[in-house]
Amino acid sequence: MTIGRETKLLFQRKLLEFFRQPVWVVVGLATPLLYLALFSPLLTSLAGGAGFARGSILDVFVPGILVLMAFGAGMGAGWIAIWELNTGVIERLSVTPVSRFALLLGTVLRDVVTFIVPALLVILAAIPFGFDPHWAGIVVMLVLLSLVTAIVSAWSGALGILLGDIGSLASIVTGLQLPLTLLAGILLPLSLAPGWMVMLAHLDPLYYAVEAARDLSAGRLASATVAEGFGVLGALTVVTLWWATRVYRRALA
Amino acid sequence: MDTPGPDGYEPAVMTLIHPGEPAVETRVLSKSFGLGAKRIEAVRGVDITVQQGEIFGFLGPNGAGKTTTLRMLTTLIPIKAGQAFVAGVDVARRPREVRRRIGYVGQLGGADLAATGRESLILQGELYGASARQARDRANELIERLELSEFVDRIARTYSGGQRRRLEVALGIMHRPEVLFLDEPTTGLDPQNRANLWDQVRGLRAAGTTIFLTTHYLEEADALADRLAIIDKGRIVAEGTPGELKRKLAAATIVIEADLSPDELEALRAEVAVQPMVTAASLDGRTVRAEATDSAEALLAIATLLRSRRVPLKSIGLAQPSLDDVFLHETGRSLRDAGPVNGDGAR
Numbered sequence: 001m002t003i004g005r006e007t008k009l010l011f012q013r014k015l016l017e018f019f020r021q022p023v024w025v026v027v028g029l030a031t032p033l034l035y036l037a038l039f040s041p042l043l044t045s046l047a048g049g050a051g052f053a054r055g056s057i058l059d060v061f062v063p064g065i066l067v068l069m070a071f072g073a074g075m076g077a078g079w080i081a082i083w084e085l086n087t088g089v090i091e092r093l094s095v096t097p098v099s100r101f102a103l104l105l106g107t108v109l110r111d112v113v114t115f116i117v118p119a120l121l122v123i124l125a126a127i128p129f130g131f132d133p134h135w136a137g138i139v140v141m142l143v144l145l146s147l148v149t150a151i152v153s154a155w156s157g158a159l160g161i162l163l164g165d166i167g168s169l170a171s172i173v174t175g176l177q178l179p180l181t182l183l184a185g186i187l188l189p190l191s192l193a194p195g196w197m198v199m200l201a202h203l204d205p206l207y208y209a210v211e212a213a214r215d216l217s218a219g220r221l222a223s224a225t226v227a228e229g230f231g232v233l234g235a236l237t238v239v240t241l242w243w244a245t246r247v248y249r250r251a252l253a
Numbered sequence: 254m255d256t257p258g259p260d261g262y263e264p265a266v267m268t269l270i271h272p273g274e275p276a277v278e279t280r281v282l283s284k285s286f287g288l289g290a291k292r293i294e295a296v297r298g299v300d301i302t303v304q305q306g307e308i309f310g311f312l313g314p315n316g317a318g319k320t321t322t323l324r325m326l327t328t329l330i331p332i333k334a335g336q337a338f339v340a341g342v343d344v345a346r347r348p349r350e351v352r353r354r355i356g357y358v359g360q361l362g363g364a365d366l367a368a369t370g371r372e373s374l375i376l377q378g379e380l381y382g383a384s385a386r387q388a389r390d391r392a393n394e395l396i397e398r399l400e401l402s403e404f405v406d407r408i409a410r411t412y413s414g415g416q417r418r419r420l421e422v423a424l425g426i427m428h429r430p431e432v433l434f435l436d437e438p439t440t441g442l443d444p445q446n447r448a449n450l451w452d453q454v455r456g457l458r459a460a461g462t463t464i465f466l467t468t469h470y471l472e473e474a475d476a477l478a479d480r481l482a483i484i485d486k487g488r489i490v491a492e493g494t495p496g497e498l499k500r501k502l503a504a505a506t507i508v509i510e511a512d513l514s515p516d517e518l519e520a521l522r523a524e525v526a527v528q529p530m531v532t533a534a535s536l537d538g539r540t541v542r543a544e545a546t547d548s549a550e551a552l553l554a555i556a557t558l559l560r561s562r563r564v565p566l567k568s569i570g571l572a573q574p575s576l577d578d579v580f581l582h583e584t585g586r587s588l589r590d591a592g593p594v595n596g597d598g599a600r
Contacts, residue, residue, distance in 0.1 A: 005379075009376060009379050009380060010380075013372075013376055016367075016368065016372075017365075017367040020367055020408075021367075086361070087361060087362070087363065088360070088362050088363030088364075089363050089364075089365055090363075091359050091361060091363055092357070092359065092362075092421075093363075093380070094328075094329060095327050095328065095329065095352055095356075095357040096377070096380050096381060097349050097352045097353050097380075097381070097382075
């Protein structure tokens, strides 16, 4: 059987599981909307100031929130992997001839969907408040940010299988989440940051995602920043998927 | 390629295995975990042969190496030392081909708790290459045969232990495997569900499936297995039909019941153990069991001993040996006392 069909079957199952958990759906939507409602008003007085030169505050802020959502959508994969290890689901699937890459990809694609749907909602919800997106740019941006979700999902899932323990997984994943998102300038642009922080930011893959996302949402599709974003995240996607497939193969023989 | 037979259990794939060739065969199969001082030899040179169409029991205490052996045979742990053939296929060289031919129900079960039983069955069939329609038909067939209809359309999270196990067995045979591996299939089931599962396993054998199961329950091995191997500390200590294994001991176990205090019983056991022809003696509650190479000689010597000590005897006789006696005879300990040892649950 082709990897394509296996992936489709596993993806459908994963999606079904997700939508049977109404809590996940609600939380997935509520968090970004809360950011919009309770954080963005704090920024209005900054409009026109340093870092917010162009247009509405939301033009800077919404792409950042979307990167945060892309990261968050992939994070849970490790928790689910550990749960499936403990209930024997992964073992049962390992004894079938199913490709290990398809097993990984089923989860990754599910996470991408659970990023894109709420992301569209947030974009629409932000428009009445002054967010002015460039639609072709938004489409390209969602493709770019789907790579972020795919990277985080594959990484978290493989880490879950390697560690097999929720406590250690949680401390690593959430421990990295804060510095990575802060350094990327997700909430406030890094143009406000001192030089050393900007230098550090260049080591953070999310920084490239945020910068490119802001350009794309403003309609600057052909910018060097966008090319850089796709270069960095594309390469990281390939490396992470390759590594995670290896982990699946090793652990599941 | 999916050609259900009249009873629906025939293997669907063209078989490579020739009539009379073993369904499972291992040669000095070995596995150790860890390095240096912490190295654990989980499986040490296991040679077993399972014939086509039989129920083969793999009996031993927890930690004896049963699960590790099973995980090697089912491609979950790579084979680095020794050889294994399943359904005629070299497991180390062609694990993917082995996976197509075997079914496996692990100790954890692996039912997908977020889905209904029917959804899981259909997905399982499709993952083995069946079309949606073929998988649906096969699921219906198993739902009827294994009597799952009452609960199969509910989310698996709501199932009782027995219902979950029945679904898991159905998942393991969706693709009509040539060999079905069951790891401690009845652990945690109540007696009724256990008997139910035994019947299902016998039904599968009647339809031609070879079954390889591990267990630490003596009753299970005795009642269910056509042939069995007893494993202890990673080595096979006995192999044969339950009858053969027991018959070897039949004339050789003497059972003494006496009205004595525990201390006195222990003293008696020690004395019995050094009688002529007696090789070992053990204490089981108020019963002293003596193993002897010549039961007549030993019985006379023990009777004389008992009389001279004026032991208040309740009964003395030759035992109907159990598989526990076989285990005791081969390892010097009772299976019931062997207890859990770490290292068998290794992933």
